[in-house]
Amino acid sequence: MEGDPTLQLRIFDLNCWAIRYLSKRRQERVRLIGDMLRREEFDLVLLQEVWSEQDYSDLKVKLGRCYPFSHYFRSGVIGSGLCVFSRFPILDTLLYQYSLNGYPYMLQHGDWFCGKSVGLVIVKISGIIFNVYVTHLHAEYCREKDAYLPHRLVQAWELAQFIRHTSKAADVVLLGGDLNMHPEDVGIRLLRGWTGLRDAFAEATRFEGCEDGCTLVPNNCFTVKTELLPFPLGIRIDYILYKAISSFTVKCEELKTTTGTAPGKDIPFSDHEAVMATLLIQRQGQAAGATHSTAELTLADVVTEARLEVGVGLRAAQRQRYSTGRMAVLALLLLLLQVLAVLGALVGLDAGQPFPKLSFSLLAFLAIGILLLATGLHLFHTMEVKMLQGTEEQMRMVLQALRDRP
Amino acid sequence: MEGDPTLQLRIFDLNCWAIRYLSKRRQERVRLIGDMLRREEFDLVLLQEVWSEQDYSDLKVKLGRCYPFSHYFRSGVIGSGLCVFSRFPILDTLLYQYSLNGYPYMLQHGDWFCGKSVGLVIVKISGIIFNVYVTHLHAEYCREKDAYLPHRLVQAWELAQFIRHTSKAADVVLLGGDLNMHPEDVGIRLLRGWTGLRDAFAEATRFEGCEDGCTLVPNNCFTVKTELLPFPLGIRIDYILYKAISSFTVKCEELKTTTGTAPGKDIPFSDHEAVMATLLIQRQGQAAGATHSTAELTLADVVTEARLEVGVGLRAAQRQRYSTGRMAVLALLLLLLQVLAVLGALVGLDAGQPFPKLSFSLLAFLAIGILLLATGLHLFHTMEVKMLQGTEEQMRMVLQALRDRP
Numbered sequence: 001m002e003g004d005p006t007l008q009l010r011i012f013d014l015n016c017w018a019i020r021y022l023s024k025r026r027q028e029r030v031r032l033i034g035d036m037l038r039r040e041e042f043d044l045v046l047l048q049e050v051w052s053e054q055d056y057s058d059l060k061v062k063l064g065r066c067y068p069f070s071h072y073f074r075s076g077v078i079g080s081g082l083c084v085f086s087r088f089p090i091l092d093t094l095l096y097q098y099s100l101n102g103y104p105y106m107l108q109h110g111d112w113f114c115g116k117s118v119g120l121v122i123v124k125i126s127g128i129i130f131n132v133y134v135t136h137l138h139a140e141y142c143r144e145k146d147a148y149l150p151h152r153l154v155q156a157w158e159l160a161q162f163i164r165h166t167s168k169a170a171d172v173v174l175l176g177g178d179l180n181m182h183p184e185d186v187g188i189r190l191l192r193g194w195t196g197l198r199d200a201f202a203e204a205t206r207f208e209g210c211e212d213g214c215t216l217v218p219n220n221c222f223t224v225k226t227e228l229l230p231f232p233l234g235i236r237i238d239y240i241l242y243k244a245i246s247s248f249t250v251k252c253e254e255l256k257t258t259t260g261t262a263p264g265k266d267i268p269f270s271d272h273e274a275v276m277a278t279l280l281i282q283r284q285g286q287a288a289g290a291t292h293s294t295a296e297l298t299l300a301d302v303v304t305e306a307r308l309e310v311g312v313g314l315r316a317a318q319r320q321r322y323s324t325g326r327m328a329v330l331a332l333l334l335l336l337l338q339v340l341a342v343l344g345a346l347v348g349l350d351a352g353q354p355f356p357k358l359s360f361s362l363l364a365f366l367a368i369g370i371l372l373l374a375t376g377l378h379l380f381h382t383m384e385v386k387m388l389q390g391t392e393e394q395m396r397m398v399l400q401a402l403r404d405r406p
Numbered sequence: 407m408e409g410d411p412t413l414q415l416r417i418f419d420l421n422c423w424a425i426r427y428l429s430k431r432r433q434e435r436v437r438l439i440g441d442m443l444r445r446e447e448f449d450l451v452l453l454q455e456v457w458s459e460q461d462y463s464d465l466k467v468k469l470g471r472c473y474p475f476s477h478y479f480r481s482g483v484i485g486s487g488l489c490v491f492s493r494f495p496i497l498d499t500l501l502y503q504y505s506l507n508g509y510p511y512m513l514q515h516g517d518w519f520c521g522k523s524v525g526l527v528i529v530k531i532s533g534i535i536f537n538v539y540v541t542h543l544h545a546e547y548c549r550e551k552d553a554y555l556p557h558r559l560v561q562a563w564e565l566a567q568f569i570r571h572t573s574k575a576a577d578v579v580l581l582g583g584d585l586n587m588h589p590e591d592v593g594i595r596l597l598r599g600w601t602g603l604r605d606a607f608a609e610a611t612r613f614e615g616c617e618d619g620c621t622l623v624p625n626n627c628f629t630v631k632t633e634l635l636p637f638p639l640g641i642r643i644d645y646i647l648y649k650a651i652s653s654f655t656v657k658c659e660e661l662k663t664t665t666g667t668a669p670g671k672d673i674p675f676s677d678h679e680a681v682m683a684t685l686l687i688q689r690q691g692q693a694a695g696a697t698h699s700t701a702e703l704t705l706a707d708v709v710t711e712a713r714l715e716v717g718v719g720l721r722a723a724q725r726q727r728y729s730t731g732r733m734a735v736l737a738l739l740l741l742l743l744q745v746l747a748v749l750g751a752l753v754g755l756d757a758g759q760p761f762p763k764l765s766f767s768l769l770a771f772l773a774i775g776i777l778l779l780a781t782g783l784h785l786f787h788t789m790e791v792k793m794l795q796g797t798e799e800q801m802r803m804v805l806q807a808l809r810d811r812p
Contacts, residue, residue: 073796074792074793074795074796074799075505075789075792075793075796076789076792077785077788077789077792079792090803091807092570092571093800093803094567094568094571095505095796096502097503097505099481099501099503113785115789115792120571161500162500164498165498165500165526165571165572166571166572166574168572168574168575169574169575357764358763358764358767361764361767361768361771362767362771365768365771365775368775369771369774369775379483379519382483383481383482383483383521386480386481386482386483386485386521387480387481389480390479390480390481390501393480394499397496397499401497
C-alpha cells in the first residue's frame, strides 16, 4: 500500500445455515463455501450460524493459507455461531452476549440456546485500525405478530451501544451479519441512527445480485416459500454496514449478492444469500462532520419509536412475571394443603383417607412440578423485566441528552 | 478549574450490604450512608449491593442536591446492585454482564441470581474524560477449596477486557468495587497487569484507616468472625484502582477507610469498610511510556497462571456436563422401560402387573423429574464449558501475542 493512499478491501458476509443434523446438505455446502472463499481471496470473511466447531476447524484448515488469521466466538449452549477469517492479523477480540434473546421454553425456535452475541475483532491493515463486528440477531418468526420485537430491539440497542463504546480508537468500523430486520424496520433505523453506520447496499456505486439486494429469496431452494409469500422478490436482512471514525473516508465501490445457486452447482451455499462488498478507504485531511441537527432530530424520533416498542415488551413481560408468580403461589398452596391433610391423617384427626393414595401422590407430584416450573419461569421473566427496564431507562437518558443539546 | 492545571477528585467506594429482608439494620444504615455522603460531598460515589431499587430511589432523592447525576444498573433476577452518584453530568453508560457467575442451584450462595456485572459511566470533568467502572465479583466462600475461583478469574479477565476495549477514548480510568480478591491473588494481578491499573492503596502518599487497608475487619460488628480467623487484621477486597490513558498523570494524594463504626454511631455503614481516595489529575506534555519489557514478562506469567486455573475449572465443568448428561440418559432409559412395560401390559404380553400402580407412577414421576433437572443442569454446564473454553482461548491468543512481540 506504500505510495497509494487508497486501500481496497473486499468483505464477505454469509449466514451459513450450518446446524448439525438439521440443515440440509450441510457438509457439502460448508465444503462449497470453503472452496469459494479460497478461490475468491477476500480480505475479511464474516460468517454466522457456523454452529459446529468441527465445521469451523475444517474451514480453518482449508483456509489456512489464504486466511491465516481467524476467530470463533463461543457462547450459549450451542455456541454463538459467529466466526471471522482474515488475511490480516487479528490484534484483539471481545464478545458481548445480548441480555435478552427469546425464551428457553420456545424450543421450536431455539434462539435462546444459541447465546446470540456480537463479536468484535480488531484488525490493522496498512496502518489503519479496523473494528470489525459480526452479529446475528433474534429471528422474526411472524411479521404480523412479532413476539420477539422487543427482544430484537434491545439487541439492536445493545449492539449500537457496544459499537459506540468500543470503537472510539478505531479508524474504520465494519459490521456484517444477519440482523433479521428489513431495511426500514425501527431496529435498523435505531442502529444506524445511533452509530452513524452506513448501509453498503444503499451507498454502493455498482450493484450486482438479487433484486433490491434481497438475501432471503424465493429462488433459493432452501428457503421456505410460504414465509416469503408476502414478499415476491424476497427480503433483505443480511447487511454490511460501515463508517469512518477518524480522518478517513469509506466508499462502497461495489456490492454483490449470490443469486440462489452456487456457480456451477445445483445447490446454493446456504438458505441466505451472501453479501460481498468492495470498499475503498482513503485518508483525508480532516474528519468529516455530519449534519448533526437534522440527523439528531430524526434520531430522537427513532429512539422514541423504539422505546415505545420496548415499553410494549416490558408490559408483556410484567404480565408474564405476574401470572407465573401467581401459578407458583397456587401450586405452593396446593402442596401445603396436602401436607396438612397428611399431618391430619397422621395425628388421627381424619376419620378416613379422603383420596386414594395414587391420585393423592400424583397430585403432589404435579404440584411440585408446577411449582418448580412456574418459579423458574418467574425468575426468567423477572430478569426480562429488569433488562427491558434498563434499556428503556438508557433510551430515556439518550432522548434527554438529545433534547438538551443546543 | 480555569488557570489551575491540577484537578482534585474525591472518590467514595462501598459495598453497602443492603439486601432486603436479610441484611441487618439495612434501612438505618442506608440512611446513615446517605447522611454521610451528603455531608462529605465527594465527587464520585460508587456503590455495590444496593439490591433494592427503593433504597436507590431514596438515596437519589436525598442526594439530589449534592449529586445531581446518578445511574442504577439493572441485571439478573435481583439486580446488579451497582449504582453511581456523581457531582458531574453522566454522559453515557454501559453494562456488561459476566458470562459466568456461579451456579443457580447454589441457593445458599445466591451470586448467580444477582447478575454480577461491570457498569461503566462516562463523566467529563474540567474537559477531562473519565471512564468510571463499578463492579462486584463473585464471592469467595472457602479460601482453601475455592470452587468459584475459575468463575471469578473469568470475571476478572472479562472485566480487564471490557475496560481495555471501552476506555480507548478516555483520559483517565477509574475502577471501584468489591473484587472479592486479596491483593496478591492471581485475579488481581491479572486485572492490573492486563489493564495497567494502579492500586490507590499501594500508591497513596497518605493513608488513614484500618491496618493494611483492610475492608473486611473483625472490628466490624457485622462481619462473621469465624471467617476472618486466619486473618487477624482482616482482609482487603475492596479497591479503588486508576490509570491515566492519554497525556495525564494521576496521583493518589490520600486514601482512607472507615474503621468499624460510623462516626458518632454504634453501628458501621456496612459489613465492609468504605474506601475513600483523593486523586490529583494533572495534564502533562506527553503520554507516559511504561517500561514494557519487564511488565510484559510478568504479565505473561500471570496470564499463564490464570489460564491454568481456568483449565482446572474447565475440566471440572466438563466432568459435571458429562455426569449430568449421563444422569439424563439413565432417567430417559428408565422412562422408556416403563413405557414399554405399560405397552406390554396393554397388548396383554404380561401375565400380571409386576409393580403396584402407586410405586409405578411415583417411579415415573421421579424419572421425569430427574430427566428435567439433569437436562437443565447439562445445558447449564455446557454453557459453562463454552465460556471457560472461550476465555482459555483468548488467554492463549494474548500469550502468543506477548511472545511474538520483539
